[in-house]
Amino acid sequence: MKKIQKILIANRGEIAIRIMRTCREMGISTVAVFSDADRTSMHVRYADEAYHIGPAASSESYLNADKIIEVAKKSNSDAIHPGYGFLSENAAFAKKCAENGIKFIGPSPEVINQMGNKIQARLTMIAAGVPVVPGTTESLTTEKDAIDTIRQIGLPVMVKAAAGGGGKGMRLITEEKDIVSMVRSARSEAKSSFGNDSVYVEKYISSPHHIEFQVLGDQHGNTVHLFERECSVQRRHQKMIEETPSPLMTPELRLEMGKCAVNAARAVNYEGAGTIEFLVDNSLNFYFLEMNTRLQVEHPITERITGIDLVKQQILIAEGHPIAFKQEDLRQSGHAIECRIYAEDSENNFMPNPGRIYNITQPLGLGVRTDGYVYEGYEIPIHYDSMISKLIVWAENREEAIERMKRALYEYKITGVKTSIKFLERIMETEDFRSGNYDTNFIEKNKAILLEQTKCEENCEDMIIIAAYIEHLDRLNIAQTSKEMYTAQNRWKKFTYQKNFERL
Amino acid sequence: MSIEIRLDKRIASVQILKQFENLLEIKVDDKIYQVDLMHNDEGIFSILNKGRSFNIELVPQTNPKLYTAYTLYDNYDIEIIDAESRYLRNRSGSTQLVSENTISSPMPGKVVKIPVSVGDEVKKGETVITISAMKMESEYKSPIDGKVMIIHVTEGSTVDAHQKLIEIE
Numbered sequence: 081m082k083k084i085q086k087i088l089i090a091n092r093g094e095i096a097i098r099i100m101r102t103c104r105e106m107g108i109s110t111v112a113v114f115s116d117a118d119r120t121s122m123h124v125r126y127a128d129e130a131y132h133i134g135p136a137a138s139s140e141s142y143l144n145a146d147k148i149i150e151v152a153k154k155s156n157s158d159a160i161h162p163g164y165g166f167l168s169e170n171a172a173f174a175k176k177c178a179e180n181g182i183k184f185i186g187p188s189p190e191v192i193n194q195m196g197n198k199i200q201a202r203l204t205m206i207a208a209g210v211p212v213v214p215g216t217t218e219s220l221t222t223e224k225d226a227i228d229t230i231r232q233i234g235l236p237v238m239v240k241a242a243a244g245g246g247g248k249g250m251r252l253i254t255e256e257k258d259i260v261s262m263v264r265s266a267r268s269e270a271k272s273s274f275g276n277d278s279v280y281v282e283k284y285i286s287s288p289h290h291i292e293f294q295v296l297g298d299q300h301g302n303t304v305h306l307f308e309r310e311c312s313v314q315r316r317h318q319k320m321i322e323e324t325p326s327p328l329m330t331p332e333l334r335l336e337m338g339k340c341a342v343n344a345a346r347a348v349n350y351e352g353a354g355t356i357e358f359l360v361d362n363s364l365n366f367y368f369l370e371m372n373t374r375l376q377v378e379h380p381i382t383e384r385i386t387g388i389d390l391v392k393q394q395i396l397i398a399e400g401h402p403i404a405f406k407q408e409d410l411r412q413s414g415h416a417i418e419c420r421i422y423a424e425d426s427e428n429n430f431m432p433n434p435g436r437i438y439n440i441t442q443p444l445g446l447g448v449r450t451d452g453y454v455y456e457g458y459e460i461p462i463h464y465d466s467m468i469s470k471l472i473v474w475a476e477n478r479e480e481a482i483e484r485m486k487r488a489l490y491e492y493k494i495t496g497v498k499t500s501i502k503f504l505e506r507i508m509e510t511e512d513f514r515s516g517n518y519d520t521n522f523i524e525k526n527k528a529i530l531l532e533q534t535k536c537e538e539n540c541e542d543m544i545i546i547a548a549y550i551e552h553l554d555r556l557n558i559a560q561t562s563k564e565m566y567t568a569q570n571r572w573k574k575f576t577y578q579k580n581f582e583r584l
Numbered sequence: 585m586s587i588e589i590r591l592d593k594r595i596a597s598v599q600i601l602k603q604f605e606n607l608l609e610i611k612v613d614d615k616i617y618q619v620d621l622m623h624n625d626e627g628i629f630s631i632l633n634k635g636r637s638f639n640i641e642l643v644p645q646t647n648p649k650l651y652t653a654y655t656l657y658d659n660y661d662i663e664i665i666d667a668e669s670r671y672l673r674n675r676s677g678s679t680q681l682v683s684e685n686t687i688s689s690p691m692p693g694k695v696v697k698i699p700v701s702v703g704d705e706v707k708k709g710e711t712v713i714t715i716s717a718m719k720m721e722s723e724y725k726s727p728i729d730g731k732v733m734i735i736h737v738t739e740g741s742t743v744d745a746h747q748k749l750i751e752i753e
Contacts, residue, residue: 423718425690432718434692435745438643439626462693462742466718495641495654502658536655542596542612543619543638544653545589547629548662549598549610550621551642551651552587 081400084108084159084183088152089123091163092142094453094469095375096123099161102391111155113148115141117461122453129155136463142166145173152182159183159398161391165465168374169196185398187373191348195371199242199280205368208347210340213285213359213367219278226263229281231256236284239263241270248273252284285367287521288359290314291326292372293341294382296393297350300402305338305345306382306390307412312520313507315430320500320523321507322378323417324385327478327516333364342407344371353379353394362519377470380451381416384474414474415481419489419504421452421469423460426503427531432466435459438496443488447474447481460497468499478516482508506530586611588665591653595665627651646746687724687750689743693717698739698750704732712750715743726752 087103088111089096100110100123112127117136124130131151134141141147143166152160160177162168162185171192177184186192195201199219202212215233219242220226230237230253239262241249249270251262263279271277294306310326311319325334341356355376357369379390388405397403425431436459442450452469454460460468473488475481489505510526512518523530586599601616602609610617620632627642641654642662649669651662663669693715700712711723712732734751737743 428690431722432691432720434717439628439641462717464718466720490656493641493654493656495643495652498659536658539633540638540655541591541594541660542615542617543631543633544640544655544660544662545591545596545598545612546608546610546617546619546621547623547631547640547642548589548591548651548653548664549587549600550608550623550629551627552589552649552664552666553600554623555648 082158084395084399086111086155086157086159087185087395088113088148088155088157088160088182089127089163090142090148090160090167091165092118092121092123092464094451094467095163095377097126097453098451099163099391100126102389102395105389106392106395108395111151111157113142113151115463117463120458122455122458131155136461138166138463145170145176148173149176149180149182152177153180157182159185159395161185161394162374164374164377169372171196183398185394186352187348187350187354191350192373194348195373197242198240198244198370199278201371202280202368204347205344208343210344210347210368211366213282213369215282216280219280220263223260223263226281227256227259230259233281233283236286238282238284239266239279240282241266241274241276242278242280243274243276244270249279254284285359285361287519288361289326289328289519290319290357290369291328291337291360291366292355292357292376293337294376294379294390295341295345295350295354295356296390296397296403297345297352297354298397298403299351299400301346301349302403303342303345303350304403304405304407304410305341306386306388306410308334308337309376309378309381311378312518313513313522314520315523319378319420320422321417321419321504321513322381323415323478323481324381325412325415328360328364330364333366337366340366340368344368352397353390377420377467378418380449380470380472381418384416384449384472385412385414386410387413414476415478416472416474417481417485419471419485420467420500421471421492421494421504422466422500423468423497424466424500425498426500427533430500433498434462434466435497437494439493440495441491441493442469443471443491445488445491447484448488449473454494468494482514503530506532588670590663590665591660685728685730685752686748687712687727687752688746688748689715689724690745691715691717692743692745693722694742695737695739695749696721698735698737700732700735700750702732702735706730706732706752712752713737715749724749728752 086109089099103110110127112124112130113133114124115136133147167173171189174184175189203217205212236254239251249266251266253262266279267277290311292309297303308326309322309324311322313321344356353375355372358366359369360366423433425433437454449472454468473484475484486508492501507513586597588595588597596613599611608619608621623629629640631638642651649664653660653662696716697714706726708729710726712726713724715722730752733753736748
């Protein structure tokens with residue numbers, strides 16, 4: 081069993097820092113890589129070593145497998161942690177790591193491939209006895225074949241790209257007359273996005289719940305699940321809030337889904353941390369959707385209720401250790417919620433809003449964790465994801481967790497860029513969220529409440545005007561050295577100054 | 585001395601009546617407030633008015649008379665309208681705001697595509713430029729039927745927030 085001494089983190093932003101934190105606790109040295117746009121990023125400052133890997137565009141830096149492996153060799157790194165996104169589900173990269181004697185922290189290239197192809201993943205799951213969304217297990221060949229198959233399954237259906245992801249090459253068909261044209265356009269989009277035009281059909285499940293199970297598998301055939309995460313609050317097919325336990329879950333359903341998740345992972349001899357995503361309908365029927373062969377963005381809520389550091393488990397498994405606990409040792413304690421803080425304009429169709437962070441005050445206090453990477457004076461680059469931080473709270477029960485999340489969002493202050501903080505706080509106040517009665521349609525359904533324009537009353541506007549006036553006078557005072565033209569002085573400084581004297 | 589301050593679309597006139605240390609008596613339009621105001625050099629303001637606490641942050645914009653004001657959840661555009669800017673306003677006969685026929689970027693980003701050239705006739709609603717920021721592409725459409733007069737940027741270049749992109753007449 082080879083102890084890992086040094087890990088290169090092939091990622092940026094909050095997840096790179098998240099991984100380095102665990103490395104530090106385990107006494108493992110960390111190597112950061114960065115693009116032109118990220119020289120000042122926090123992950124570069126936090127790491128023990130940092131190397132430049134290319135221009136700002138991710139295709140020439142964070143996706144440049146050869147360059148990253150070259151840096152790993154130059155820095156004598158034993159292993160590469162890919163984080164999420166970028167190269168994390170790239171089988172060719174995992175293979176290259178192995179060829180160069182570097183441990184890729186994650187599953188084998190074969191498993192990544194098998195789960196990356198949606199049709200193959202469906203076949204594997206069916207063989208393992210895991211329910212999948214009703215549909216085809218072969219790609220559609222002819223247009224007649226498409227019409228026949230879709231008639232058999234019954235409208236509405238989803239046509240999806242086999243190599244798909246991110247909503248590309250995906251079409252919802254509700255009317256028979258659209259079948260041919262929709263299949264055709266899904267296929268051409270799949271071809272241009274993934275270089276593979278094979279598409280398959282699934283029954284469309286309207287307003288499902290999106291619930292996923294965290295699994296861990298080691299090199300010795302042990303597999304456990306770490307319970308579920310409810311991820312139904314989404315906008316533009318991107319998650320916004322996750323919580324665990326799921327308000328929809330019953331002990332019986334958890335037992336059954338957990339068993340399926342473990343079977344799914346066992347079916348491919350899964351190594352490392354992975355996630356089985358399920359769709360669950362209102363009658364609690366569940367269907368395998370896909371498997372993510374990497375650490376998820378929302379992993380901290382699982383860590384919070386199980387007390388297990390998932391990154392540490394990934395590293396121990398990569399070193400060859402057997403998992404130190406059994407399924408029956410695991411408990412869900414309390415309730416955890418995560419809110420994703422995006423630099424975006426929620427009121428303007430969630431348009432991204434990069435820029436310079438002017439002031440930032442992160443929430444603290446009982447049961448609060450933030451995984452972020454921006455700091456005062458940091459310029460958020462335009463080239464990467466708009467998520468700047470994750471706010472995770474834990475409490476004894478769901479009601480308390482919601483109140484705590486509201487309190488933490490209230491404390492969270494970021495100026496200089498627009499953020500999703502206010503939007504998230506409104507979600508915490510909606511009846512549907514508080515009662516736990518929500519599905520993937522939640523944001524659409526509650527749009528009117530969530531986007532309500534409640535600017536502050538006139539009194540408060542006047543206070544802003546007063547502040548602006550004083551600020552303006554201050555500037556004039558600095559510009560015109562003729563003393564005390566205006567009497568509004570900077571009292572904050574003087575106050576501190578006087579207080580210091582009083583203490584003497 | 586009173587000056588005018590614009591908050592989003594509202595224009596208010598402000599005047600200090602009295603000051604004793606951090607206690608101020610200030611008139612905003614026709615309302616008089618007694619406030620306890622403390623602030624630091626970074627634009628952080630704490631204002632107490634009849635016991636109510638207001639937390640405000642002012643972030644300066646590129647032009648020294650423009651700010652973005654942040655309260656707990658909202659943000660506002662602030663413009664100081666002093667003698668100089670009032671003079672400029674009157675002389676140009678209109679506001680300083682960019683004209684409606686100019687397309688500018690609300691955020692920093694990268695120009696992905698400009699499907700039009702100078703001199704082209706465009707219809708209202710036709711896409712004239714695509715900007716990408718943080719993995720998301722946004723299309724900007726012509727606000728009027730008209731002719732492309734000036735294109736300030738090129739494909740592949742990066743743009744700042746509020747930068748002029750294309751002018752149409």
